Amino acid sequence: MSTRDVELLRGDARPSLGSSGRRWGEDGIRALLLVCACVSVLTTLGIIIALVQPAIEFFREVNLIDFITGTRWAPLFKPSSFGVLPLISATLLLTFWAAVIFIPFGLGTAIFLSEYARPGVRRVLKPALEILAGIPTVVFGFFALVFFTPFLQDIGLGLETFNIVGAGVVIGVMLIPTVASISEDAMAAVPQDLRAGAYALGATRFHVATRVVVPSAFSGIIASYILAISRAIGETVIALIAAGTIARITFNPEEGAASMAAFIAATGVGDVPTGSIEYKTIFAVGLTLFVFTLVMNIFSTRLVRRYREVYE
Amino acid sequence: MTSTSALGSRRALTQDRVINWLFLSFLALSLLVGFLLLGALLVDVFRKGVGELSWSFLTNPPSSLPSRAGARPAILGTIYMMILLVVLTVPLGVGTAIYLEEYANKNRWYNRWLEINIQNLAGVPSIVYGILGLAFLVRGLGLGRVLLAGALILTLLVLPTVIVAAREALRAVPDSIRQGAFALGASQWQVVSRQVLPAAIPGIATGAILALARAIGETAPLLMVGALAFIAFNPTILGDFTALPIQIFQWISRPQEEFRHKAAAAIIVLLALLLVMNAFAVWIRNRYERRW
Structure with a gap:
């Protein structure tokens, strides 16, 4: 044994593989990556501060109860009135008409893709759906105003130029791919054994789809609906272009009405002076909209967790 | 019977x-x-x-005369915005994804919070990002209604999408590759930068391009940060600007039929741009993506 070997055995000399001391470069990179991750936290904080601070100033001037329960929204009129219910009702009506479209047809598309379509058909339909999902909302807005509403008028509906039903239906069509793709993912996660079992008992394709696959994928389907509802609530440009900017409570879908998001955009476009009450309405309505979508998001996560079927 | x-x-x-x-x-x-x-x-x-599509439509500035109106400032604005978006979102998004996938200890509360936070951000309506831009960038920082403000707000808007796509790409790289590199004595960053990241680049690029395509079509946040100006000159990063979706919106809002046709022509340009981006993303996916 050489002295070198002895030293190695005793542990006096380190092998030349290099020591693993603290690597400052490594720590620096880790810190840099953490800073990147913090941008998203700052975004959240920024959104909350940006909304809440001017909203508080707004509610110093306008009674919160009047805001929530008031049925007249007229910030520019004298006497002005700040009841947000007209904006909320228009938002919910648009969402309702969108849901009338995306709830059945989004699910139908998902069932077809997952249970009925042959692989060749799927290979064509899936990218086509992605194209539909990638079309900017301003294009749908153009379509609603310039094509769909005149089309409905031609077939005899007494629609105004700006109307709820045209805008809502187009929002619904826009959301079909969202619902279809999330629901189909959930259906794809249903194990093949369940389908095979049902077929072995003599079930038809219809029964397998409606009594096995849809119930098993239920949480995913509901999650897709809630996400779509949340998107419909926040949809701005289609509502602005096709449903107009008049704030009013109407249950006649042939009339137009301003949704929360459409009001925000219409006011943001105009150069309202910072600090004025009109400027602050943007934030009060924005906060209301934010709360609506946040509740939907939390609800959706909860629901999915609660009803999730876990397959091994 | x-x-x-x-x-x-x-x-x-x-x-x-x-x-x-x-x-x-x-x-x-x-x-x-x-x-x-x-x-x-x-x-x-x-x-x-x-x-309406013609060379003069692509190269003329907008005009109150429909016969002369073109989309050059809008097209340039969208192109500048795309460049800024790539420069801003890719490092931030990929950095966050690497932190969450390769470095973060999932049992720590702050890392779990980070994930929930990103998930929730993805559900915030784009108009709310517009409000953020209006309050902080345009008025708060006093940037004014400039292209940079628009690009920054779109960056924040698509960041969650880029992060999710990049994380999926990183997760698709099998652990055996990391373990192999560690076994050869590589440090954490060496493993990430020389093994994991190169393997994940096709997936990241695909996801990033798709997210970018989404950002390019966004209208609402840009309306809020004030792109709705009448711009007859070429936009600059720190000056007034417009972009294709805004130009389309503006033309739709005009009552004259001719401007509706201009809007349709601008929509064709925008859709063509998006189609090229999507095709590029699909090409990268098919050309470079590896199955492990």
């Missing part, structure tokens, strides 16, 4: 057949609603807009 039961089952069979037929019709209708409207949309846009 036998005849009645046979009769019963035959009735059940016809009933089944009717239900099956109805259900199939419903599925066909579902597909039709989406694709028929998509078809109608494309046909309508092309019918109205294709006649």
Whole structure:
């Protein structure tokens, strides 16, 4: 044994593989990556501060109860009135008409893709759906105003130029791919054994789809609906272009009405002076909209967790 | 007895057949609603807009005269915005994804919070990002209604999408590659930068391009940060600007029929741009993505 070997055995000399001391470069990179991750936290904080601070100033001037329960929204009129219910009702009506479209047809598309379509058909339909999902909302807005509403008028509906039903239906069509793709993912996660079992008992394709696959994928389907509802609530440009900017409570879908998001955009476009009450309405309505979508998001996560079927 | 039961089952069979037929019709209708409207949309846009497309449409500034109005500032604005978006979102998004996938200890509360936070951000409506831009960038920082403010707000808007796509790409790289590199004595960053990241780049690029395509079509946040100006000159990063979706919106808002046709022409340009980006993303996915 050489002295070198002895030293190695005793542990006096380190092998030349290099020591693993603290690597400052490594720590620096880790810190840099953490800073990147913090941008998203700052975004959240920024959104909350940006909304809440001017909203508080707004509610110093306008009674919160009047805001929530008031049925007249007229910030520019004298006497002005700040009841947000007209904006909320228009938002919910648009969402309702969108849901009338995306709830059945989004699910139908998902069932077809997952249970009925042959692989060749799927290979064509899936990218086509992605194209539909990638079309900017301003294009749908153009379509609603310039094509769909005149089309409905031609077939005899007494629609105004700006109307709820045209805008809502187009929002619904826009959301079909969202619902279809999330629901189909959930259906794809249903194990093949369940389908095979049902077929072995003599079930038809219809029964397998409606009594096995849809119930098993239920949480995913509901999650897709809630996400779509949340998107419909926040949809701005289609509502602005096709449903107009008049704030009013109407249950006649042939009339137009301003949704929360459409009001925000219409006011943001105009150069309202910072600090004025009109400027602050943007934030009060924005906060209301934010709360609506946040509740939907939390609800959706909860629901999915609660009803999730876990397959091994 | 036998005849009645046979009769019963035959009735059940016809009933089944009717239900099956109805259900199939419903599925066909579902597909039709989406694709028929998509078809109608494309046909309508092309019918109205294709006649307007010309070299002068692409190179003229907007004008109050429909015959002279063009989309050059809007096209340039969208291109500048794309460049800024790539420069801003890719490092931030990939950095966050690497932190969450390769470095973060999932049991720490702050890392779990980070994930929930990103998930929630993805659900915030784009108009709310617009409010953020208006309050902080345009008025708060006093940037004014400039292109940089628009690009920054779109960056924050698509960051969650880029992060999710990049994380999926990183997760698709098998652990054996990391372990192999560690076993050879590589440090954490060496493993990430020389093994994991190169393997994940096709997936990251695909996801980033798709997210970018989404950002380019966004209108609402840009309306809020004030791109709705009448711009007859070329936009600059720190000056007034416009972009294709805004120009389309502006033309739609005009009552004259001619401007509707201009809007349709601008929509064709925007859709063509998005199609090229999507095709590029698909090409990268098919060309470079590896299955492990």
